[in-house]
Amino acid sequence: MIKIKNISKSFNGKSVLHSISGEFDKGKTNLIIGASGTGKSVLLKCIVGLSQPDTGNAFYDLRNFTEADKEVKSEIRREIGMLFQGSALFDSKNVEENVMFPLNVLTKMPPDEKLDRVNFCLKRVGLENVNKKMASEISGGMKKRVGIARAIVNNPNYLFCDEPNSGLDPQTSILIDELIHEITHEFNITTLVVTHDMNSVLGIGEKIMFLYKGDKLWEGSNDDITHSGVKELDDFVFINKVMKGLKGK
Amino acid sequence: MKEFGRYLLFLQSLVVRRETFITYYRLVIEECMQIGVKSISLFVLVSTFMGAVTTVQTAFNLVTPLVARYVIAQVVREMTVLELAPTIMAIIFAGKIGSSMAGGIGTMRITEQIDALEVMGINSSSYLVLPKIIASMIMYPMLVIFAGVCSIFGGYLVGTLTGILTPTEFIQGLRSLFNEFTITFALIKSFVFAFLIGSISCFKGYYTQGGALEVGIASTEAVTSSVIAVLLADYFLANLLL
Numbered sequence: 001m002i003k004i005k006n007i008s009k010s011f012n013g014k015s016v017l018h019s020i021s022g023e024f025d026k027g028k029t030n031l032i033i034g035a036s037g038t039g040k041s042v043l044l045k046c047i048v049g050l051s052q053p054d055t056g057n058a059f060y061d062l063r064n065f066t067e068a069d070k071e072v073k074s075e076i077r078r079e080i081g082m083l084f085q086g087s088a089l090f091d092s093k094n095v096e097e098n099v100m101f102p103l104n105v106l107t108k109m110p111p112d113e114k115l116d117r118v119n120f121c122l123k124r125v126g127l128e129n130v131n132k133k134m135a136s137e138i139s140g141g142m143k144k145r146v147g148i149a150r151a152i153v154n155n156p157n158y159l160f161c162d163e164p165n166s167g168l169d170p171q172t173s174i175l176i177d178e179l180i181h182e183i184t185h186e187f188n189i190t191t192l193v194v195t196h197d198m199n200s201v202l203g204i205g206e207k208i209m210f211l212y213k214g215d216k217l218w219e220g221s222n223d224d225i226t227h228s229g230v231k232e233l234d235d236f237v238f239i240n241k242v243m244k245g246l247k248g249k
Numbered sequence: 250m251k252e253f254g255r256y257l258l259f260l261q262s263l264v265v266r267r268e269t270f271i272t273y274y275r276l277v278i279e280e281c282m283q284i285g286v287k288s289i290s291l292f293v294l295v296s297t298f299m300g301a302v303t304t305v306q307t308a309f310n311l312v313t314p315l316v317a318r319y320v321i322a323q324v325v326r327e328m329t330v331l332e333l334a335p336t337i338m339a340i341i342f343a344g345k346i347g348s349s350m351a352g353g354i355g356t357m358r359i360t361e362q363i364d365a366l367e368v369m370g371i372n373s374s375s376y377l378v379l380p381k382i383i384a385s386m387i388m389y390p391m392l393v394i395f396a397g398v399c400s401i402f403g404g405y406l407v408g409t410l411t412g413i414l415t416p417t418e419f420i421q422g423l424r425s426l427f428n429e430f431t432i433t434f435a436l437i438k439s440f441v442f443a444f445l446i447g448s449i450s451c452f453k454g455y456y457t458q459g460g461a462l463e464v465g466i467a468s469t470e471a472v473t474s475s476v477i478a479v480l481l482a483d484y485f486l487a488n489l490l491l
């Protein structure tokens with residue numbers, strides 16, 4: 001479980017996040033949704049410590065990460081896997097080396113055990129026989145899969161995904177979403193997904209936080225999202241005619 | 250000035266929170282190979298021609314018969330060791346290696362690869378940059394020595410083949426009034442230049458923001474800034490040590 005408390009952040013005097021609090025449950029796919037530029041990525045970065053929030057804290061199973069000292073921080077970091085918006089694979093390395101990288105730097109596993117673990121994870125995300133391909137040679141969808149494999153290779157307790165299906169076709173998007181969802185349940189991970197894709201929201205959102213211009217306006221599950229009563233959320237959800245028709249019913 | 254302060258902070262961040270020695274060892278070796286392979290052919294080409302041109306031009310300027318012709322070789326040697334090999338090559342090194350370092354790290358920044366390292370708890374600046382700086386400081390002096398040899402050899406080839414002076418005269422010139430300190434000085438210069446080029450280029454790349462366009466700007470800036478730094482350092486070192 002991850003808990004955030006009063007997280008605020010501003011850049012050059014321009015406030016981007018206004019005191020966001022909330023909870024993300026273990027074994028569930030938690031979503032942060034909202035329009036472009038509302039501060040979703042900034043919030044995610046504050047939670048994983050890539051940027052320091054101006055105020056507020058993030059707690060990982062009651063451990064205060066934001067104000068932790070180096071040892072605790074690196075201990076928590078070992079339990080974090082992250083999938084980036086652009087996959088962020090190391091392009092000087094091949095698929096296998098990419099997935100193995102966290103094991104190399106975070107563990108002292110013997111080499112053959114590492115290789116087994118890497119192959120297991122690659123198989124889990126549906127990739128086989130691409131171990132020696134360079135990261136720059138594979139398609140966007142495969143990159144996401146490799147990114148997921150790299151994120152889960154060290155058995156994380158927490159998985160973060162920033163727009164896991166940006167730039168993918170709808171079908172591949174759903175496959176990636178479902179993969180994340182399944183992995184979350186299979187390994188009982190606290191998963192946090194940032195997205196603005198309504199398909200993901202309705203498909204895998206077990207717990208959803210809606211951000212609007214730096215404020216949290218709503219929180220709930222995908223069953224309730226269509227009748228939240230929040231105008232901004234309705235504007236976000238009912239974007240096209242088909243969805244509007246749904247609302248009319 | 251603010252930029253300079255950030256640069257110093259950047260240098261400090263390289264040495265705190267380091268990885269294990271063996272990690273760096275591997276990375277440094279890898280970088281050394283990269284640098285060597287990338288620049289050796291260009292260095293050979295440029296320095297050989299520089300030696301050749303220096304020989305021809307010195308001969309052209311020495312019209313009076315009062316000066317012995319072996320002096321030409323002496324001039325080539327002094328020019329090569331003091332300025333051409335360490336300084337002119339530094340400019341080429343900045344253009345070739347500096348820009349590729351800035352571009353590489355800049356790309357890693359904008360594609361979130363640096364964030365990925367940080368999330369894993371790695372000190373990305375030290376992990377990426379320190380090996381590059383160390384590798385430059387190992388490789389660049391070697392390349393300078395090599396370039397010096399090539400330059401003098403280029404001078405020898407052109408000088409003897411075109412009949413400007415005989416091989417014996419050339420060798421005589423090379424050996425006359427030789428001061429070993431010029432070599433030491435050249436090596437000191439190359440260490441300093443390698444450090445400047447490596448660190449400034451990585452600094453520019455590391456703080457890239459935006460997209461592919463900014464990566465291009467960062468590598469151009471890396472070359473400009475490191476060339477300026479090299480020339481300033483050249484002047485100060487000459488004042489200080491000669």
Ligand SMILES: Nc1ncnc2c1ncn2[C@@H]1O[C@H](COP(=O)(O)OP(=O)(O)OP(=O)(O)O)[C@@H](O)[C@H]1O
Binds near residue numbers: 038040042
């Ligand atoms: N490093 C930064 N410096 C200055 N401003 C920033 C920085 N990072 C983000 N911002 C600003 O914060 C706001 C929120 O950005 P953020 O990237 O979180 O949006 P987002 O919700 O993730 O959008 P998208 O869905 O397009 O990814 C934007 O207005 C952006 O300009």
Ligand SMILES: [Mg+2]
Binds near residue numbers: 040162163
């Ligand atoms: Mg974003």
